[in-house]
Amino acid sequence: MAPLVPLPQDLIPFLDRYLPRKDNDDFFVTLTYAQSLDSRISKGKGIQTIISHPETKTMTHYIRSHHDAILVGINTVLADDPGLNCRYCDHDIRPIIIDPSFKLRTIFQRSKLHENCVNGVGLAPLVVIDRHSLVEGHGIDTLVLDVDPKTGKFSWLDIFKALREKGIRSVMVEGGATVINSLLRRGEDGLFVVNSLIVTVAPIYLGSGGVEVSPREGLAVEDVSWWRGKRDVVCCGRLTSEAGRLAADEQGGEVSC
Ligand SMILES: NC(=O)C1=CN([C@@H]2O[C@H](COP(=O)(O)OP(=O)(O)OC[C@H]3O[C@@H](n4cnc5c(N)ncnc54)[C@H](O)[C@@H]3O)[C@@H](O)[C@H]2O)C=CC1
Numbered sequence: 001m002a003p004l005v006p007l008p009q010d011l012i013p014f015l016d017r018y019l020p021r022k023d024n025d026d027f028f029v030t031l032t033y034a035q036s037l038d039s040r041i042s043k044g045k046g047i048q049t050i051i052s053h054p055e056t057k058t059m060t061h062y063i064r065s066h067h068d069a070i071l072v073g074i075n076t077v078l079a080d081d082p083g084l085n086c087r088y089c090d091h092d093i094r095p096i097i098i099d100p101s102f103k104l105r106t107i108f109q110r111s112k113l114h115e116n117c118v119n120g121v122g123l124a125p126l127v128v129i130d131r132h133s134l135v136e137g138h139g140i141d142t143l144v145l146d147v148d149p150k151t152g153k154f155s156w157l158d159i160f161k162a163l164r165e166k167g168i169r170s171v172m173v174e175g176g177a178t179v180i181n182s183l184l185r186r187g188e189d190g191l192f193v194v195n196s197l198i199v200t201v202a203p204i205y206l207g208s209g210g211v212e213v214s215p216r217e218g219l220a221v222e223d224v225s226w227w228r229g230k231r232d233v234v235c236c237g238r239l240t241s242e243a244g245r246l247a248a249d250e251q252g253g254e255v256s257c
């Protein structure tokens with residue numbers, strides 16, 4: 001695996017107020033991903049695509065160093081075979097895979113996740129599965145929840161409450177699009193479960209066949225800051241209050257970021 005390039009040092013103060021605080025026990029969710037100018041996160045379904053410049057790739061590993069867990073959907077594991085460890089510094093981060101039908105079971109032994117565990121450079125993943133997919137004898141840590149029978153989905157609140165009960169206090173969500181789009185929606189209480197949003201934007205187009213990030217409803221990101229690197233920009237913001245919706249309404253339904 002190629003070594004990371006040095007972290008641009010101005011990213012440290014820039015990211016600081018969007019990362020979980022060590023002195024605060026509240027559960028914290030950071031949603032972070034890299035996208036093209038046309039809001040694509042890969043060239044196509046199942047295709048791993050390098051979007052970040054090497055310096056924003058290093059940033060991702062720096063952000064991992066501030067979280068207890070890193071969460072992705074199963075399609076991301078199937079497409080990318082990711083390591084999901086922290087290569088910025090010596091920091092243990094727990095991979096969480098959302099995988100209701102437990103597809104990971106069939107490929108785990110030949111995955112990078114497994115290789116990292118065996119080589120002592122990554123923690124074992126915790127796989128969130130539906131009760132109906134529970135089988136014995138695979139040697140993989142599972143968190144068993146019930147999907148909503150109508151949607152076939154877990155509730156994010158159920159997932160995060162269960163992770164909190166396991167002692168996890170901060171989760172960095174990296175993707176893919178299904179996970180990101182669902183987290184960019186308000187819950188039934190009208191609130192988002194995401195605290196911080198950190199999006200890398202690279203000056204490329206991936207085309208209409210690419211995997212798109214675009215939530216069902218528009219929203220306005222609050223408390224926004226931008227960083228400009230050698231090639232990419234990074235947008236940080238928050239999604240926690242009602243102000244985003246109010247701001248959108250005041251602009252006659254137009255939503256701006
Ligand atoms: N550029 C970037 O930063 C990133 C890009 N990617 C790309 O994203 C693509 C994968 O995206 P998607 O196909 O959308 O897949 P995904 O990685 O979001 O996984 C979707 C699957 O996860 C499970 N899942 C997700 N949320 C669930 C819930 N609430 N309840 C129950 N099951 C749930 C389901 O099985 C669902 O089919 C890949 O091409 C990958 O390369 C992935 C991560 C980051």
Ligand SMILES: Nc1nc(O)c(N)c(N[C@@H]2O[C@H](COP(=O)(O)O)[C@@H](O)[C@H]2O)n1
Nearest residue numbers: 034049050051052060080082083084174
């Ligand atoms: N930040 C970022 N930039 C890109 O260009 C990407 N393609 C991704 N993808 C995410 O990173 C995971 C791979 O990470 P490691 O193998 O652990 O280094 C991949 O699965 C996506 O979640 N991210």
